[in-house]
Amino acid sequence: MTTHSAFIDTPTLPLNPETKLLAAFKNDTHPDKVYLAGREYLGEDGQISVLPLTWKIKQQIGSDPTLGTEYPPGLGLPEFTRRVTDLALGKDSQAIVENRVLGVQTVGFMGAVRLGTELLRRWYNRSVAWSGPVYVALPCHDSLVDTLKAAGILDVRQYRYWNAEQRVVSMDKLTEDLEQAPEHSVVMLSASAHCPTGADLSQQDWSALAEVMASRKLLPFFLLPAQGLCLGDPDQDAWPLRHYASLGLEFLCAQSFSHSFSLYGERVGHLLLVLKQNSVLLAVQSQADSLVRSLWARPTVLGARVVATVLGNPAYLAEWRDAIRGLAERCLLIREQLLEKLRLLGTPGRWDHLTQQGGLYCCTGLNAEQVRFLARKRHLYLLPDGCVNVTAINRQNLEYVAESIYLALTSAL
């Protein structure tokens, strides 16, 4: 019997599904087990792949006596926010030239989502107390909805996104859902390498969507967690942002540099705001400053320093672009190899999407029962909705993974 406590009314929160899954994997003693639900980019050896460049810059920073341990500004290191803003929008972006862009360094990707949402709740559509609607894709990153709610959004809705049959983006359903969205809704859109399906809009799709967004007065909130890792080119991966900026649209974007710089523990994130008018920039900045003070006061410096150093030095920048291309190409190679194996086995179903997508994530199309089968009988652990992190597949386990998928689809379960 528990003694009386100030905390007595607190219910136990069931373990986060991701945590539960990882725990099940860790307890699994089978030699062939594979965890396909991780968030990090893994190398061929099954370990987290750290970019040599990141390693080098960290050592440089570590031995630089001029770098102190002072508080950074609340909105982050200016050299960081400037460079990642350029990276997202292109240095010559009209929006940057016209000084209508605000960049705020955040504590990781979710920090950017949280801060952006808090900002919107306070000043977006101020004629009424605003708490939504905010639209997210079906499916989306499992913490996204929770974060929106934690920021005070009461009305979170989903738009149809993944077409399970065709294994592509369901553009007509997406459009249908957004055309019916109330005016001034905020819509979270994956700019590239959608998590968890890997399915992205084409440039044509983005253009068509821009019209819907404009006519319904919907505010885009882009998600760009791994710029460069989808198409191998940071500029290409950021195309939707640049296109929307060129159309004069206003939008937010949450960026992360975890994957593209192997800076997971360092929590390097960024919130980008592209505004219609320069006249409101300072006001928005002061609001962001006030909100940051109640969230984390100031961000951390190490990761931002690494990113700023790389992006600010032409030689490092070139080295980084090469490295990113390498990471993206490996994803493509794994996808190709998996596709080939599945075909050779005569695996039923559509698999072309494997190589039509890019980036870490991919949806196998397996249903819940098949996913359970894989965990129990084959010791393969997938994300919900049958999605996988392709970088967890390597030469050692490719055959086993392909075979397992084949068995899941062909055995009597």
Added chain:
Amino acid sequence: MIFFARFPAIAYCLLIISNAQAIFKWTTHSAAYRTDDCQPWVLPVVKKVEKIIVEDQSLNHEYLPILGLPEFRCSASKIALGEESPAIKEKRVGGVQCLGGTGALKVGAEYLRRWYNGNNNTGTPVYVSTPTWENHNGVFVDAGFQDIRTYRYWEPEKRGLALGGFLADLENAPERSIIVLHACAHNPTGTDPTQQEWMQIADVMKRRSLFPFFDSAYQGFASGSLEKDAWAVRYFVSQGFEIFCAQSFSKNFGLYNERVGNLTVVANDGENLARVLSQMEKIVRTTWSNPPSQGARLVAVTLTTPELFEEWKGNVKTMADRVLLMRAQLKAKLQGLGTPGTWDHITQQIGMFSFTGLNPKQVEFLIKEKHVYLMASGRINMCGLTSKNIDYVAESIHEAVTKIQ
């Protein structure tokens, strides 16, 4: 869309121009230690451990667990409560790694707003001292609390603790109210209750079933002794209180830029603790996903390696001793000059800040005529004092007090 522009006021901490040196302006938020050369100080032990970390090939680079680096959480809570703490031995203490002291306050506040005092109770009064660190209000308001109140703390006439008022306000606080307490080195007054006074405070709080939420940003930095600076927190725990303690390692490790904080939770038993931590996981997950690794690793390695731990304690004492020296010298010089008034409070107070007792007119004089910058409240940052400027500052204060009433 209507926007309103609020530009945060830039306030100056104590600084000085002499010989046409550049002014360094500090915002109200950059309370940071300075050496006798008025320079920031990277602790020698920190430089050492940084090197160890950057050269460690075996480190994994993945995301930290949601609640943070286990060895950090554990060692940080031990620092607050003491190695031999019965509460730790009884396994009813948990830590949540957070983004600095602010992050720890944030997570604690978010938890309390959801689950304390009848669930999702935003009407529970939260009491902060008058005055207090300017961010306390904001953190609790943004977490959703609707009733922020104050308890009396600083008595300008006596330049000390308004104990009577403090205790009376606690007596009148509705049961189950949340009381934000400064563990040591009260910001901004530098005035801490004595041990006797803490006992009286705890007594009332127990009777009224008030919840202690400690803000501990200066452990070790205040007196030079980790144990001494944690006395209040440990006393409350020994009296059977359940507490939150928001710990910051920014000042005592000089790690302002890596945002190292820990929310120590002390519950009556392990079961209650487990439920609290399960809810905190979600709060963390929806704020910053998982915390940053660099600072936590640095602190954890330092605290758990005996030689490094000793070296760190020495570094902390160096900082504390310098501030104590400046306090002693400022008081001695003011007394030597025969400056009217009593100046004992300068050495009775502790930590980075001191409420001098100077009035706004005297402060204005100091800023305009003597280029000695301090807050309108009369608060000075003791770290701005050096052996080179202390005479000038003492003389200026003397002039202000004798010329302006």
